[in-house]
Amino acid sequence: MAEADVQTPALIVDLDAFDHNLKVMRGIAAASGLRLRVHSKTHKSADIAQAQMSRGGAVGICCQKVSEAEAMVRAGLHAGPHTGLRDIMVSNQVRGAARVARLAKLAGQADMSVCVDDVEGVAELSRACHSAGTQLTVLVExxxxxxxxxxxxxxxxxxxxxxxxxxxxxxxxxQAYNGAAQHQTLETERAEMMGNVTAAVREALAALTTAGIHCPCVTGAGSGSYPAEASSGLYTELQCGSYIFMDADYRARGGPGVEPFRHALFVLSEVMSTAVPGRATCDAGLKSMSMESGVPTVWGRTDVSYDQPSDEHGGLADPLNMLRVGDQLRLVPGHCDPTCNLHDWHVGIRDGRVECLWPVTARGKLW
Amino acid sequence: MAEADVQTPALIVDLDAFDHNLKVMRGIAAASGLRLRVHSKTHKSADIAQAQMSRGGAVGICCQKVSEAEAMVRAGLHAGPHTGLRDIMVSNQVRGAARVARLAKLAGQADMSVCVDDVEGVAELSRACHSAGTQLTVLVExxxxxxxxxxxxxxxxxxxxxxxxxxxxxxxxxQAYNGAAQHQTLETERAEMMGNVTAAVREALAALTTAGIHCPCVTGAGSGSYPAEASSGLYTELQCGSYIFMDADYRARGGPGVEPFRHALFVLSEVMSTAVPGRATCDAGLKSMSMESGVPTVWGRTDVSYDQPSDEHGGLADPLNMLRVGDQLRLVPGHCDPTCNLHDWHVGIRDGRVECLWPVTARGKLW
Known part of the structure; x- marks a missing residue:
């Protein structure tokens, strides 16, 4: 099927750009000597996570919720070639008896790790794993x-x-991750934030050393900040997600971390009205793209701009009246992660044709 | 099951408030003498649409996309008691051969209507209905x-x-609808916008009269502007959606239209970290609530506020350190429609207990 025949709106992946991003990040991780653990929250797809492990140099994945990890295991995510283990980290705190019991059970099917930030959390995890008869790796955030x-x-x-x-x-x-540092526009501000991050890691490592505790891993970083973590000499593992797709917000803020990566994710949309002179309306709005980080850009066009989001539609400024009903536009979402979570399928495109359909395995898995 | 045992984050409906809103809007429509056509795009639930028709005085529904209408028909939406017909309006333009063919086919299963704003659109619809052997009602937007x-x-x-x-x-x-007028903060601005709306309707009706064409229906309005359309003497039908739930944005902007309605929709969330003094983190973020219209408010609390959204989590200011891990919060989403579209279920709650589960029938049906 041709891209032009895809029913819009649709979430499409440019497979050449995707392959480029896979390869570039594999090279960056290899050159830094650090392990790469990719964030499946970005794409929520077991197929993409598998590609990141088998072809992209990743040793395992991060999930944000137990249900996301459950979905990945159910979808048959198997081990990467690096560790021989199906290696999934829930990269924040999991609390509450029902949720912790699910995590403990999942630890019987995969090599699971999770973060804690208080002693009650440690006790809750230990009790649940004891009941389930499983073992869990726990990191201090x-x-x-x-x-x-x-x-x-x-x-x-x-x-x-x-x-x-x-x-x-x-x-x-x-676990040492600063989400805000990913989205700094000024290099000076990012550098200051990352200076605080590395100072905190140094202090925590010193406290562990004083207590005679060996620290097997320091993990963190994201697609906007990873050059700082990689060059710090403190981290052993990078957690990157958005590199695989990029988005309008990352591109607008720029920086050395994102420069090597290409836009691989788009929402394909079609013009459905040009009745108002100087304007056009397309069929993708707030339910196709998350817009809290801004409206999408229109890929490859400078003559039109998306400026008026509705729930299901988008208003475009088209001052030269260039658009016609039926014209397709590739929109670059403002924020890739919550955009993927709105869709059921990634439609993989190469040379203008559909090459694959990847389900958004963990869409809506939030608990 | 008690509300306290619901796995979070979850989309919950306060059924007492929901019933109140159903009844109030039924009364408003009856008093105005106008037909009420409710927007299923708000909740995307066939069960709620059915309740709006059977108990809420609605004569039919609006959908925004053909796939939304298909999902409603597949889910067994049947006729309201008012017309004896399953009456679905796709309240904007449907273009493109594949999409129009689906609409024409659906017109064999329900009394379908749709909007046009150019003559090519008319020709495309006619051809498709001719091929499908169906009839379609078409409104001029x-x-x-x-x-x-x-x-x-x-x-x-x-x-x-x-x-x-x-x-x-x-x-x-x-079809005469101004979406921007729904979200005006100042009554004077809303009044000016609605003055332009009614002037446009008057002009269009005059043009039809001059041409000797009878106009069977003038439809439009929304939950923020309907008092103006209802009192204009021009409209025969009100299209309201958000009244059934309300949201933080509608409440903040206020106005006589929204005052009678209660908040019925919440995202139930749980605190999962209080490690940082003066702060707390809960388990609902951008993938649980659409935030392009602002962050959620915390229902029934003035001591804490949600101020730092992440993809899967939310940061709360808690200056008095009142929150504990495991505390549940009812969050009022900034924007109800795209928030419902993020979830698979509406969890109906009455007196602190789960009374029903309604599937989000048309979640992600965007094409």
């Missing part, structure tokens, strides 16, 4: 400037000690 | 100030004439 989750760095040793003492748990290292 | 879709009002008669002359099509009247 430290607060590195975003004021979201994480203990103060000097407190890392206390929590690591609690993990080491807890039945069925293993201490996995430190 | 007029441009009423939003500069989205619609012909200039004086051009309505030309297009109505084309519909009347086209095999298998019936002229259904005028």
């Amino acid at each position: 430290i607060e590195v400037g975003q004021k979201r989750c994480g203990v103060q760095p000097h407190d890392a040793a206390r929590l690591a000690g609690a993990i080491l003492a807890a039945p069925n748990l293993h201490f996995g290292g430190l | 007029i441009e009423v100030g939003q500069k989205r879709c619609g012909v200039q009002p004086h051009d309505a008669a030309r297009l109505a004439g084309a519909i009347l002359a086209a095999p298998n099509l019936h002229f259904g009247g005028l």
